[in-house]
Amino acid sequence: MKKLVLCLLLLSQSIHAEIEIYQFATxxxxxxxxxxxxxxxxxxxxxxxxxxxxxxxxxxLRRKVYxxxxxxxxNEQIITFMTERYGDFVLYRPPFNVKTLILWLAPILALIIGxxxxxxxxxxxxxxxxxxxxxxxxxxxxxxxxxxxKQ
Amino acid sequence: MKLRYLxxxxxxxxxxxxxxxxxxxxxxxxxxxxxxxxxxxxxLAQLHEPQKTFSPEYMKGKVWLLNVWASWCASxxxxxxxxxxxxxxxxxxxxxxxxxxxxxxxxxxxxxxxxNPYLVSVSDTEGMAGLDWGVYGVPETFVIDKKGIVxxxxxxxxxxxxxxxxxxxxxxxxxxxxx
Numbered sequence: 580m581k582k583l584v585l586c587l588l589l590l591s592q593s594i595h596a597e598i599e600i601y602q603f604a605t606x607x608x609x610x611x612x613x614x615x616x617x618x619x620x621x622x623x624x625x626x627x628x629x630x631x632x633x634x635x636x637x638x639x640l641r642r643k644v645y646x647x648x649x650x651x652x653x654n655e656q657i658i659t660f661m662t663e664r665y666g667d668f669v670l671y672r673p674p675f676n677v678k679t680l681i682l683w684l685a686p687i688l689a690l691i692i693g694x695x696x697x698x699x700x701x702x703x704x705x706x707x708x709x710x711x712x713x714x715x716x717x718x719x720x721x722x723x724x725x726x727x728x729k730q
Numbered sequence: 731m732k733l734r735y736l737x738x739x740x741x742x743x744x745x746x747x748x749x750x751x752x753x754x755x756x757x758x759x760x761x762x763x764x765x766x767x768x769x770x771x772x773x774l775a776q777l778h779e780p781q782k783t784f785s786p787e788y789m790k791g792k793v794w795l796l797n798v799w800a801s802w803c804a805s806x807x808x809x810x811x812x813x814x815x816x817x818x819x820x821x822x823x824x825x826x827x828x829x830x831x832x833x834x835x836x837x838x839x840x841x842x843x844x845x846n847p848y849l850v851s852v853s854d855t856e857g858m859a860g861l862d863w864g865v866y867g868v869p870e871t872f873v874i875d876k877k878g879i880v881x882x883x884x885x886x887x888x889x890x891x892x893x894x895x896x897x898x899x900x901x902x903x904x905x906x907x908x909x
Contacts, residue, residue, distance in 0.1 A: 625757060636866055664763070665864050666760060666763040
C-alpha cells in the first residue's frame with residue numbers, strides 16, 4: 580500500500596511538470612496566445628496543434644510564441660517565424676499559393692461538377708416523354724376508373 | 731453501353747490511384763523550407779571543450795554535414811554505426827554534430843562508448859539552435875555547401891544506402907562548386 584501511494588505521488592508530480600503556466604500582461608495577449616497555439620501544428624504528433632500537444636517540441640514552440648508575444652511581435656511576425664523554420668505544414672490553415680491551389684479549389688470544383696451533373700440529370704428527366712402503347716393506355720384508364728369508383 | 735455509365739468507374743480509378751500514391755507517402759517527411767537558404771546562425775559551446783565555441787560561419791568555404799543527435803534518441807544509436815563507418819572511410823568529410831536537448835555528460839559518455847565520428851559536436855542544451863534549423867525529429871542531417879547554403883536535409887536515421895547514394899554524391903558535386 581505504501582508503495583502504491585508513493586507511485587501515485589510520483590506520478591502526480593510528473594503530470595504537474597508538463598503544464599507550464601504563462602503570465603500575460605493583458606487579456607488580449609492571452610487570447611492571441613490561445614489563437615496562435617491552436618493554429619500551429621505540432622510536427623511530432625502531426626494531428627495535434629501545439630496547444631494540445633505534450634511533445635517537447637510543442638513546449639518549445641509554445642515558449643517561443645509566449646516570448647515573441649511578450650516582446651511585442653505581431654501575429655504575422657510569429658507565423659512567419661514558424662513557417663521560415665517548419666514550412667507551411669506548420670499551419671493548420673495553409674496559405675493560398677501555387678502549391679496549395681488544388682487543396683483550396685478542389686471542394687469548389689467538386690461542388691460545380693456535382694451541381695452541373697445534377698442539373699443536367701434533372702433536365703434530361705424533364706424532357707423525357709413517356710409514350711404509352713394502346714394496351715397500356717387502356718389499362719391506365721381502367722385503373723383510374725376503378726379508383727374514382729371507390730371514392 | 732453508353733460512355734457515361736463508365737464515368738463513375740473512371741472517376742473511381744483516378745481516385746484509387748491518388749489514394750494509392752497517398753498511402754506510400756510518409757507524412758513525417760516534411761519538406762524543409764531551409765533548402766537553398768543560408769544556414770541559420772548560432773554560437774554554441776563545444777561538447778568536449780565547453781570553453782570553446784562553434785558557429786556555422788567557421789565552416790565557410792567548406793562543404794559540411796550537420797548531424798542533429800542526442801543520447802536519448804534510439805534511432806540516433808541506429809544511425810551512429812553508419813556515421814562512424816562513414817567518417818572512418820571518408821576522413822575528408824566535415825561532419826559536425828549538434829547535440830540536441832541533451833545532458834553534456836550523457837552525450838560525452840555516449841560518444842566514448844559508441845565512437846566519435848564528429849569533427850566537433852556542439853551542445854544545444856535548450857534546443858533553440860535546433861528550433862532555428864527546423865528540427866522536429868532527431869536524427870536529422872543537413873548538407874551545407876561552401877557558401878553556407880543548406881542544400882539537403884535528411885529527416886530520420888541515415889543508413890549506408892542513403893550515405894552512398896544520396897549524401898556522398900552530393901558532397902562530391904558540391905566540392906567541385908566555387909566558393
